[in-house]
Amino acid sequence: MKGVVFDMLRDMVEERYGLEGWDAVLEDADSDGLYVSTQTYPDEELVALVSSAVKVTGLEAAVLLKAFGEYMAGELYQRFPDFFDAADDLIQFLISVDRIVHMEVRKLYPDAALPTFEYQQSSPAELLMNYRSPRKMCMLAEGLIVGSSRHFETPVAIEHSPCMHDGADHCGLKVRLLEQ
The missing domain is CATH 3.90.1520.10 (H-NOX domain)
Structure with missing residues (x-):
């Protein structure tokens, strides 16, 4: 998955849950959160971030992805x-x-x-x-x-x-x- 997708996920989480929310997602996913928009990252990295965002936001995965x-x-x-x-x-x-x-x-x-x-x-x-x-x-x-x-x-x-x-x-x- 391209880094631009990770950047957009970060932007959405920060916009809705603040910097603290994004930091909590990164901590739970054990990620440094550094993404270059043109670089490709493993799908598992996005899955881990989404799974962590589900925990942080309390939303179901399908609702969060939509x-x-x-x-x-x-x-x-x-x-x-x-x-x-x-x-x-x-x-x-x-x-x-x-x-x-x-x-x-x-x-x-x-x-x-x-x-x-x-x-x-x-x-x-x-x-x-x-x-x-x-x-x-x-x-x-x-x-x-x-x-x-x-x-x-x-x-x-x-x-x-x-x-x-x-x-x-x-x-x-x-x-x-x-x-x-």
């Missing part, structure tokens, strides 16, 4: 607005993630281990995203969708079935745009 995804969407917009601005709407943006955004990330970071998405659009207001990743961070992906929906001012409902945590080979994230 909140982190929502936070990341805002941070990604601040750092890479062109990806968001190139899309006319939320559905177009979501479809661009695997086809454009991840392609550009791989140009910058050839060693990046990114999830993959397959898409099925049954109507202009509904998109099925089949998520695959050995990390099984589908709740992070769900949070990124919700955070992106806020950016596009488009409320959504997400149905999450099947799920890799229940033995499936992928997670189905059906995104339905809600009328405002």
Whole structure:
């Protein structure tokens, strides 16, 4: 996992739980907390930090990962607005993630281990995203969708079935745009 993800997790925890909260996460995870945004770190390091953040915040892991995804969407917009601005709407943006955004990330970071998405659009207001990743961070992906929906001012409902945590080979994230 790229260091930029660790930086964003730190920023979220510090913003919501203060520097003391982040220090408690680092202490519990036995981490020095020093990350270079362009460097790659073992997935186990992020898992340890998330597990420690669960203890410090009292949130369930799925809730914490979803909140982190929502936070990341805002941070990604601040750092890479062109990806968001190139899309006319939320559905177009979501479809661009695997086809454009991840392609550009791989140009910058050839060693990046990114999830993959397959898409099925049954109507202009509904998109099925089949998520695959050995990390099984589908709740992070769900949070990124919700955070992106806020950016596009488009409320959504997400149905999450099947799920890799229940033995499936992928997670189905059906995104339905809600009328405002």
